[in-house]
Amino acid sequence: MTLAAATLSEHEPAPHQPVLLAEVMAALQPQQSLAGRFIDGTLGAGGHAMALLSAAPQARLLGIDRDPRSLAVARARLAAFAERVIFVHANFDQMAAVAAQHAFAPVDGILLDLGMASMHVDDSDRGFSFRAEAPLDMRYDPHSGAPSAADLINTLSAEALAELLYTYGEERESRRLARAIVAARPLYTARQLAELIERTLPRREKIHPATRTFQALRIAVNDELGALERVLPQTLALVRRGGRIAIISFHSLEDRIVKRFFARESADCLCPPKQPRCTCAHKAQLRLLTRKPITASQAEIAANPRSRSARLRVAERL
Numbered sequence: 001m002t003l004a005a006a007t008l009s010e011h012e013p014a015p016h017q018p019v020l021l022a023e024v025m026a027a028l029q030p031q032q033s034l035a036g037r038f039i040d041g042t043l044g045a046g047g048h049a050m051a052l053l054s055a056a057p058q059a060r061l062l063g064i065d066r067d068p069r070s071l072a073v074a075r076a077r078l079a080a081f082a083e084r085v086i087f088v089h090a091n092f093d094q095m096a097a098v099a100a101q102h103a104f105a106p107v108d109g110i111l112l113d114l115g116m117a118s119m120h121v122d123d124s125d126r127g128f129s130f131r132a133e134a135p136l137d138m139r140y141d142p143h144s145g146a147p148s149a150a151d152l153i154n155t156l157s158a159e160a161l162a163e164l165l166y167t168y169g170e171e172r173e174s175r176r177l178a179r180a181i182v183a184a185r186p187l188y189t190a191r192q193l194a195e196l197i198e199r200t201l202p203r204r205e206k207i208h209p210a211t212r213t214f215q216a217l218r219i220a221v222n223d224e225l226g227a228l229e230r231v232l233p234q235t236l237a238l239v240r241r242g243g244r245i246a247i248i249s250f251h252s253l254e255d256r257i258v259k260r261f262f263a264r265e266s267a268d269c270l271c272p273p274k275q276p277r278c279t280c281a282h283k284a285q286l287r288l289l290t291r292k293p294i295t296a297s298q299a300e301i302a303a304n305p306r307s308r309s310a311r312l313r314v315a316e317r318l
C-alpha cells in the first residue's frame, strides 16, 4: 500500500471514491472564490480536494489528515496541484492551531468527510476489516501512542466493553458479546474477533454480525466523536463571513453532533421556549443551508455503496 501510494497519480483509479462530490462542490462554491482558501480536514485520498482545486484554479488548500498513509496517497494524487496545497499530518481537532501556524485564515470553506476511507478497509494489515488476518490496531495514526483496538478488547472490563459496543456500535447484544470476548481473550487479530462474533451472535441481517463491533472499536480507538466535538467551534472562528462549512457523516452519532451544533449556532436565543424574555444573549453565527441532510442519489448508491449512509450538512457563516 505505501509503495503503491507513492506511485499513484491523479490519472489512476481512485483508491477511495469521494461521496456526494457534486453536492459538496455546490455547497463550497469554489468557483465563486477563484483565489479562495479552503481547509479539507479529512484529506483522505484527496478526491474532494482535487475537485475543489480543479474548479478554482487559483484556490489554495490546507489539507489535513491524521493518517500518514492517507496523507501519502493524497500527496501523490494531488502532485499536479502541490504548489497550492499545504499537507499537514494532524488530527483535525488541532485545526485552529494548524491554520494559525500556516497563516491560513480566514477561509472560504471547510470540509469534513468523516470516518475512514475505503483504503483503510483495503489495507489488509491495519485491522479495520474483519475479513483480514491482521493485528487489531485500527488507529488512523499508528504512532499516536493511543491504545489500539487489541488493547481495548484485551483490557476493558466486560461492563466497559458492553457500554462501548452499545454506545458506538448500537449493538443490541452488547452484554452477551462483551462476556464472550472476555472469556475468549486474549484476541490479537481482526479475524479472531470476527470469528468469535460469528459464533456468538445469530446472523439476522444482511450485514455481517461483526460490522457494529468493528465500527464501535474504530470510533473508540480514534476518539472520533471527541475530535468532532472539538473541531466544530474552531470552524466558526476560521470561516470568513459568507464562507461555508460542509460536513459529511456516516452514522447517526456523528450526524447528531453536527446537527445539534449547527442548530445551536444558527439560533439567536437558547433560552427555554416558555421563557418570556431572552436572558442568554446568544447570537446566531451560522445560517443553516440544509434543514434536512443531503443524501446520495440512487445512482450514486448503485455506483458506490459506501455513499448509502452519507449525510451532508452545510452552514454559512453570518
Ligand SMILES: C[S@@+](CC[C@H](N)C(=O)[O-])C[C@H]1O[C@@H](n2cnc3c(N)ncnc32)[C@H](O)[C@@H]1O
Residues within 6 Å of the ligand: 016, 017, 018, 019, 041, 042, 043, 044, 045, 046, 047, 048, 049, 064, 065, 066, 067, 070, 090, 091, 092, 093, 113, 114, 115, 116, 117, 140, 227
Ligand atoms: C472518508 S475519508 C476522506 C476521503 C476524502 N474526502 C476523499 O475524497 O478522498 C476520511 C479521512 O479522514 C481521516 N480522519 C479521520 N478522522 C480524522 C481526524 N480526527 N483528523 C484528521 N483526519 C482524520 C482518515 O484518516 C481518512 O483518511
